[in-house]
Amino acid sequence: MKSISLYEEKGSLLNKMAPESKILYIVVALLLPVIMGSKWVSVGFIVFSACLLLISKVLRKTVPILSISGFVLLTVVIIQGIFRAGNVTPVLTVGPVSFYEEGLYFALGIVINVLNILLSFCVLILTAKPSDIVENFVRKGFSSRFGYVFISVFQIIPQMTETMSTITDAQRSRGMETEGNLLVRIKAFIPLISPVVMSSLINTKERALALEVRGFNAKNKKTFLNDEKKCGADRYVQLGMLILLAAGIVWRIAGWK
Amino acid sequence: MEMSTKHPKIIVENLKYKYLATDFLALDGISFSVEQGEFIGIIGKNDSGKSTLCQAIAGLVPNFYKGAYGGRILIDELEVKNVDLDELCKKVGIVFQNPFNQVTGSKLTVYEEIAFGLENLGIERQEMIHRIDEAMELLDIMKYKDREPFDLSGGQMQRMAIAGIIAMQPEVIVLDEPTSQLDPQGREEVYQAVQKLSKKGITIFMVEHNVEKIASYSDRVLLLDGGKLIDFDTPQRIFSREDLDTYGVEPPAFTKICRELNLKNAETGCYPVTLEEAYDLLSKEKRGM
Amino acid sequence: MSKNGKSLWSLKFNTATLVLIPAAIGINYLGKLFAGALKLPLWLDAIGTCLAAVLAGPIVGALCGAANNIIYGLTMDPISTVYALTNIAIGLVVGVLSYKGFMKNIKLSLVTAIIVGFVAVVVSTPLNMIFWGGTTGNIWGDAVYAWALAQNIPVFIASFLDEVIVDLPDKIAVILIVFGISKSLPKSLVALYQSGDTIESLDD
Numbered sequence: 001m002k003s004i005s006l007y008e009e010k011g012s013l014l015n016k017m018a019p020e021s022k023i024l025y026i027v028v029a030l031l032l033p034v035i036m037g038s039k040w041v042s043v044g045f046i047v048f049s050a051c052l053l054l055i056s057k058v059l060r061k062t063v064p065i066l067s068i069s070g071f072v073l074l075t076v077v078i079i080q081g082i083f084r085a086g087n088v089t090p091v092l093t094v095g096p097v098s099f100y101e102e103g104l105y106f107a108l109g110i111v112i113n114v115l116n117i118l119l120s121f122c123v124l125i126l127t128a129k130p131s132d133i134v135e136n137f138v139r140k141g142f143s144s145r146f147g148y149v150f151i152s153v154f155q156i157i158p159q160m161t162e163t164m165s166t167i168t169d170a171q172r173s174r175g176m177e178t179e180g181n182l183l184v185r186i187k188a189f190i191p192l193i194s195p196v197v198m199s200s201l202i203n204t205k206e207r208a209l210a211l212e213v214r215g216f217n218a219k220n221k222k223t224f225l226n227d228e229k230k231c232g233a234d235r236y237v238q239l240g241m242l243i244l245l246a247a248g249i250v251w252r253i254a255g256w257k
Numbered sequence: 258m259e260m261s262t263k264h265p266k267i268i269v270e271n272l273k274y275k276y277l278a279t280d281f282l283a284l285d286g287i288s289f290s291v292e293q294g295e296f297i298g299i300i301g302k303n304d305s306g307k308s309t310l311c312q313a314i315a316g317l318v319p320n321f322y323k324g325a326y327g328g329r330i331l332i333d334e335l336e337v338k339n340v341d342l343d344e345l346c347k348k349v350g351i352v353f354q355n356p357f358n359q360v361t362g363s364k365l366t367v368y369e370e371i372a373f374g375l376e377n378l379g380i381e382r383q384e385m386i387h388r389i390d391e392a393m394e395l396l397d398i399m400k401y402k403d404r405e406p407f408d409l410s411g412g413q414m415q416r417m418a419i420a421g422i423i424a425m426q427p428e429v430i431v432l433d434e435p436t437s438q439l440d441p442q443g444r445e446e447v448y449q450a451v452q453k454l455s456k457k458g459i460t461i462f463m464v465e466h467n468v469e470k471i472a473s474y475s476d477r478v479l480l481l482d483g484g485k486l487i488d489f490d491t492p493q494r495i496f497s498r499e500d501l502d503t504y505g506v507e508p509p510a511f512t513k514i515c516r517e518l519n520l521k522n523a524e525t526g527c528y529p530v531t532l533e534e535a536y537d538l539l540s541k542e543k544r545g546m
Numbered sequence: 547m548s549k550n551g552k553s554l555w556s557l558k559f560n561t562a563t564l565v566l567i568p569a570a571i572g573i574n575y576l577g578k579l580f581a582g583a584l585k586l587p588l589w590l591d592a593i594g595t596c597l598a599a600v601l602a603g604p605i606v607g608a609l610c611g612a613a614n615n616i617i618y619g620l621t622m623d624p625i626s627t628v629y630a631l632t633n634i635a636i637g638l639v640v641g642v643l644s645y646k647g648f649m650k651n652i653k654l655s656l657v658t659a660i661i662v663g664f665v666a667v668v669v670s671t672p673l674n675m676i677f678w679g680g681t682t683g684n685i686w687g688d689a690v691y692a693w694a695l696a697q698n699i700p701v702f703i704a705s706f707l708d709e710v711i712v713d714l715p716d717k718i719a720v721i722l723i724v725f726g727i728s729k730s731l732p733k734s735l736v737a738l739y740q741s742g743d744t745i746e747s748l749d750d
Contacts (some may be wrong), residue, residue, distance in 0.1 A: 004621050068623050072683035080679050083695035110679050114625060121624035130620065131365060144377075146566055152362040152568045153617050159407060161573040164579060178584060185584040188632060190723065192580050197597070197727055200569045203737055205359035208562040212321055213351050214361070214421060215377035216561055218343035222725075223379050225372040225386075231420075273748040282748075321561075322738075327748025338745075362568070369643045388559045 004157050005130050006065070012056040012096045014127040018230040019136050022124040028241045029120035035248045041111060042116040049119035058126040065118055082108040089115050130154050132229040144222055148211075163196050176196075265290035266333065266460050267314070267429065272325035274309060274318050283309040283527035284318075286328070291477075293428075296455045298475035298492065299464045302505025306484040307464045311433040314462060315351035316342050332429060347378065350422035351431040355438055356414035359421075360406045367409070368393075368402040371421045378425065392420040395457075396450050412443025416450050423454070430454060432463040449475075472496060472509045472530035480504060493527035493534075511535045554603055554645050562738045563602045570610045571617060577720075587686070588716045595633055596640045596662075596724040600726030601647055601731075602739040604641025611637040625677060632669045639665050639722070649725055653702040659721035670713065671706050680705030687712040 014022070029049065033041040053059040080103040081087075087100030124133075131154075134147040171192060172178060180187045223231055267290060272468060274284040284306050294315055299307050312318040316337045319326040330337040332348055353359055364370040371392060375385045393399045397418040401409060409417060415435055422430060432451060436444040448470055452542055455461050455474065465471050471478060471492065478495040480488040482504045488495055495501075496508040508516070508530070515521070515528045523527065529535040573594030581590040595614060611633025619627030623635025639662050643649065648658045674680050680701050681688045687708040696702035728736075 006621060008507055065624070069625060072678065072681070075683055076679055076681055079681055079692050079695075083692050084679075085698070085701060098641050100691060105739060106679060110677070114677065118624050121619065125620050125624070129365075131363070133620075145561075146360075147560075148363050149564055149567045149613060150617065152565075152615070153571050154621075155362045155407065156568045156572045156675075157575050160576050161579065164576055168583070171372060182586075185586055186719075187529075188584055189580055189586065189590070190726070192584075193577060193593070193723070194727060194730075196576055196591070198574050198731070200572060201597075201731065201735060203355075203358050204565045204569045205562060205735060206353060207362070208560075208565045208738075209317055209321060209351075210359040211361060211565065212317065212342045212561050213315060213346050214374035214425070215343045215346050217341070218377045218379070220379040222376050223382060223385065224376055225369055225382065225389075256642075275746075275748065276734065278733050323742070323745050325746035325748050327750075 002153055005154055006061055006126055007129050008058060008126065009129075010057045010060065010127075011060075012127065013231075013233065014056040014123065016229075016231040017127075018182065018228075018234045019124065019128040019133040020140075021038065021234045021241075022128060023133075024238055025123055026120045028245050029116060032248045033113075033116065033243075035252050037252070039112050042112045046112065046115050046119055049116075049123050052123050053119065053126065054128055058122075061117065061126050062122050065122060066115075069114055069118060074112060076110050077104065077107040080104070080110075120235065129229075135224065135226070136229060138222065140225070143218065154171060160196060160200065163199075164192075167192060167195060174206070179191045258402045265292040266293040266295075268331040268354075269314075269328070271328035272313060272330060273309075273325075275311060275325040276309075276325045278314070280322075282484050283314065283447045287484075288328075289479065289486060289489045291460065294455075294460055295476045296461045297463070297475050298470060298471035298478040299462060299481065300468065300478060300495075300506050301481035302503075305481040305504070307481055309431050309484070310479075310481065311351060311431045311462060311464060313337070314429070314431050315349050316340060316345040317351070337475075346374070346425055346427070348427055349429045349431065350425060350427035350471075351433065352415070352419050352422055352435050354434045356411055356418050357401045357407075359418040360424040364406060366403050367398065367406055367417055370406045370417060371424055374421055374425045382509050388424045388426065389420075392424040395453055396420045396422060408430060410443060411439040412446040415439060415443065415447050419447070419450055419454075429460045429462070432461065432465075434464050434466065434505070437466060468496070468507060469509045469511075469531070472512070474539065480506065491527075493522070493525060499520075554642070555605060557605060558605070559606070560739075561632045563606055566598050566602055566606065566739060567610050567613055570598035571614045573597065574610075574614050588719050590716065590723070592633065592636055592717070592720050592724055593727075595637050596720055597727060598682060599725060600639035600728050601736060602641075602645040603645065605640045606739075607637025607641040609637070609720045611635075618749050619717045628673055628677065629670065631673065632666050634718075635665050635669045636662055640724075652722070652725060655721055655725040656718070657744050659718040660714070662721060663710075663717035666717055667706065667709045671702065671709050674709060675702060680708065682708050684708075684712045691719065 029045040033039065050059065053062060081099040082097055082103065084100070084103035084106055087103045089101040090098040091101045091104065094101040108234045131151050134151050138147040176188055176191065177184050266395060269287055269289050272284050272287040273282055275282050287310065299310065301307050301437065304368060309318055311509055313330060319338060320342055325451055326338060335348065337345065361370060361373050362372060371389045372385055375388060380388070393402065398413060398416050398420060405416065406414070436447045439447065451461065451463065452474065475492050477490060478492050487504060488498065496512045502507055511532055512528045513528050520538060521527065529538050571594055575592050576587060577593040578591035581588055595607060595610040598610045612630045615626050615630035615633055643658045643661065649655045674682060681691055683710065690711050691704045692706035694707055695701070
């Protein structure tokens, strides 16, 4: 079964590190540019994230993630470049439309911001197993019942996708039209989705029973079969991140005077 | 005090139960008692109360379903209704029909899946590994230990579910139609697993449509109808009842044949329920002739 | 739906309710997948959240919305994490309206749909402004945005219109589907999410 997680085990340092360190990295990568008020800080983090992903051998796996936002970014550049209020300095004219410097500059800011978010998240999601992320949170006191909710989604979605292809094939073989005009396609939606919805809701009851009889609501302290995901570098990385954040704040306050 | 078989393991007294949002009793005044290590078959038609009784023994009725409850179930003097499910599961385990829905969905390997209950109960790691290994050996699923839980076949998945329960070391195991959603091979795998559990001295309740299996495994059989206990006796007596079909139950094939041949056990006045029994009886008759 | 047992803002979740959350997220995902496969001009990715809100109340609806986007964020689209806010709002509003009886029949459901649609727009628009400069990435919506800017309409109004075009029809479709499904669910299942803690006694 294919997992929806993009995580891959490559034996890299990032694979070995605690998920919390990487989450802290995301926080710093997103906050520091805001605190310091400079897009160059974002650019710095983009480059750094890309380097981290490269040495962890997962840079190529960012492509599907970047392409989801890539299309939207393209429309942002086009629309802001042409229509943004305050556009006065044309830089490029293609036929009847002109792109303006102000709009493009604004769009560039958005692109930098989005890239920073995407790549810093990738540092976490391409190198950490979802169950390790949740398990480490549970070890630190996060509710194990809610932890279960998160982890189980990663397995439930692939199953549902499998069910979906079964149903689509079955309905097609019964002669249901899934192509054609909008009305035909809207009509096709209901019989496709309702059986899966029904069965998955009914399954929740049985799964809840099965969990309860395996101590799901036990109030004692949990134990874990697997060892905690962490390595020697974690302490230093986390400390370094906090120092960086503090330094940024100090720099900003000092700059105001 | 010495543990003796004189104290029944499980006592059910005037058990009544009504589900939420319904207006009839799913269980209606059921009383019986069971000894340690007995294998109890449960038979009856659909909606006769089989599943509800199973869930009552495991405490899910009433502690999961709420609703209205009367009477009591005692397991070693522990009143089921008053015990939290996460405590009771150390004493009573239950296995359901659909193996798929018993997979927790939060573990990536079969081995981790079986650990789920033990992690919740806070079992120390060394002990946990010991128990998981033991349960996997017993159910013959060690070879799948690194597989993804959802990648198993139905029979393998159901054995994994049973292993997850066994690892919690309950003294009583309830199996509610554990084979009804499996293919013939998967069924056979599960039947064999259940026999092993019984041999280990675990008290077993099993709902099962395959009356041949019920007849050959059970020490005693509960016959339910409309939420009432009709009879509780040896498989021979239960399957020799002339009115069995009014309760939607067919006797095993050998019983039917012996009935046609009017071949009864002279001592008990019952028809045989398994091939071995029928054979023994026939060879005795021959010798007698 | 029914009012027995559980209060609207209860923070105690039984296991059935907790297990409903991953199922609802799966349903969201499936809706999105089917809508894509059928090339519908809608997202239809909030069916599960709304269904959970109808069945188990606003808190569970909001939790579904939050968990849904955090998980999308951790798998395929990190930016969608911030739109958790929109889905939390949707879950809350549907849960409250349904409790107040606004999912009883199709007419009232339509009212719910429009309210939910506008709530989604009001929450999403500022997020669009912050992260995307106001566009949504939907061709029709962005065309309206571009047109509005060309008419010298202020950016936030343009962005609002962009989001309305995208969200309102989507939420109407979602709520009507949820209405249909919730009406056909077995009663015993519905009772599971709404049951309180009391066990009645049948002893004499």
